[in-house]
Amino acid sequence: MQVGRPQLIEWLSYDRKQAKELFEKARAIKHKNIGRKTFFRGLVEFSNICAKDCNYCGIRKSNKNSHRYKLSDEDILESAKYALDNNFASLALQSGELESRAFTSRVAGLVEKLMAIREGGFGITLSCGEQSEETYRLWREKGASRYLLRIESSTKDLYYQLHPNDAKHNFERRLGCIHLLRKTGWQVGTGIMIGVPGQTVEHLADDLLFMQNIDIDMCGMGPYIEHTDTPLYTRRNELWPMAERSFMTIKMIACLRILMEDINIAATTALQTSDPLGRTKALSYGANIIMPNITPGAYRDEYALYQNKPKTSDSFSDYIDSLETEIRAAGDEPGYGVFGDSPRFGKR
Numbered sequence: 639m640q641v642g643r644p645q646l647i648e649w650l651s652y653d654r655k656q657a658k659e660l661f662e663k664a665r666a667i668k669h670k671n672i673g674r675k676t677f678f679r680g681l682v683e684f685s686n687i688c689a690k691d692c693n694y695c696g697i698r699k700s701n702k703n704s705h706r707y708k709l710s711d712e713d714i715l716e717s718a719k720y721a722l723d724n725n726f727a728s729l730a731l732q733s734g735e736l737e738s739r740a741f742t743s744r745v746a747g748l749v750e751k752l753m754a755i756r757e758g759g760f761g762i763t764l765s766c767g768e769q770s771e772e773t774y775r776l777w778r779e780k781g782a783s784r785y786l787l788r789i790e791s792s793t794k795d796l797y798y799q800l801h802p803n804d805a806k807h808n809f810e811r812r813l814g815c816i817h818l819l820r821k822t823g824w825q826v827g828t829g830i831m832i833g834v835p836g837q838t839v840e841h842l843a844d845d846l847l848f849m850q851n852i853d854i855d856m857c858g859m860g861p862y863i864e865h866t867d868t869p870l871y872t873r874r875n876e877l878w879p880m881a882e883r884s885f886m887t888i889k890m891i892a893c894l895r896i897l898m899e900d901i902n903i904a905a906t907t908a909l910q911t912s913d914p915l916g917r918t919k920a921l922s923y924g925a926n927i928i929m930p931n932i933t934p935g936a937y938r939d940e941y942a943l944y945q946n947k948p949k950t951s952d953s954f955s956d957y958i959d960s961l962e963t964e965i966r967a968a969g970d971e972p973g974y975g976v977f978g979d980s981p982r983f984g985k986r
């Protein structure tokens with residue numbers, strides 16, 4: 639649906655009472671166009687080694703307090719077997735950003751191995767940052783089909799408040815990579831962080847229009863959560879309270895569902911961190927994807943993009959039960975055994 643910038647700004651400025659109407663509208667649009675299934679992506683955070691220095695991120699290269707790891711292929715295959723046992727048909731592999739031949743071929747090999755362990759393969763999302771056209775092409779050929787590369791902010795000025803202004807953190811390159819992903823045949827996902835210092839509802843309205851203009855297939859967006867060992871922590875006094883960041887995230891999800899009725903929208907882990915009911919609210923008002931973290935326990939805490947990341951309980955069966963409860967509380971059914979590709983992509 640086409641919605642003007644002033645209307646979006648008004649919706650994003652709604653208080654909790656006013657937002658009810660917006661939420662109901664988004665919910666109806668989701669049910670009509672997407673249905674009532676929530677799809678799973680088993681999330682494996684396979685390495686926190688990163689060559690970049692994003693100002694907000696706890697695993698940035700310069701953070702000497704971060705203990706670096708990379709999972710072995712065996713560990714990752716073990717996680718994938720867990721996904722298989724729980725009838726998740728899709729995986730999401732996420733890592734810090736490295737651009738090297740070794741990294742490119744490692745991910746390519748990994749995708750190939752993962753595709754072989756499930757009959758019909760997995761729906762694989764990669765989120766491994768900015769890469770060359772050849773690398774995107776290779777990973778796509780090996781069978782991964784979705785890529786998540788957040789623009790973080792579509793306003794250039796704000797982007798450079800969140801990143802060092804140097805060749806490694808170039809706004810145009812990030813944008814160019816999103817276009818390369820489209821060109822090389824991926825279901826393309828992007829997104830932003832909500833509630834970063836200096837951000838306004840005008841910026842957020844522009845982010846929504848940006849996502850609609852470039853016609854994305856998927857979106858992952860969540861609240862910004864501060865991390866002490868990062869430069870952006872010095873601006874913590876400017877932050878909205880956490881409850882406000884969570885509420886704004888739900889409003890953003892609802893607005894995006896109204897703008898783009900047939901894309902996949904994730905209820906993210908960061909949202910669950912900022913509000914225990916965050917994921918259920920997101921699924922109620924527009925989101926249709928949930929990404930259970932299946933990174934092996936020993937490493938899960940080291941992938942600390944932000945602080946207070948939820949710890950998953952020791953028992954995975956309890957974990958699945960709690961996810962099902964969240965999904966049903968939102969009025970949805972768990973979508974086991976299916977990829978849950980972006981309907982928008984299917985129509986291209």
Ligand code: SAH
Binds near residue numbers: 696732787831864
């Ligand atoms: N390195 C890749 C993928 C891993 S980071 C990349 O940057 O694209 C995945 C996402 O985590 C980032 O896009 C960012 O939006 C989010 N993130 C990082 N630090 C965060 C923080 N402090 N609070 C909330 N989200 C954060």
Ligand code: SF4
Binds near residue numbers: 690696767943
């Ligand atoms: Fe690295 Fe991604 Fe964190 Fe930036 S957001 S420092 S690229 S892991």
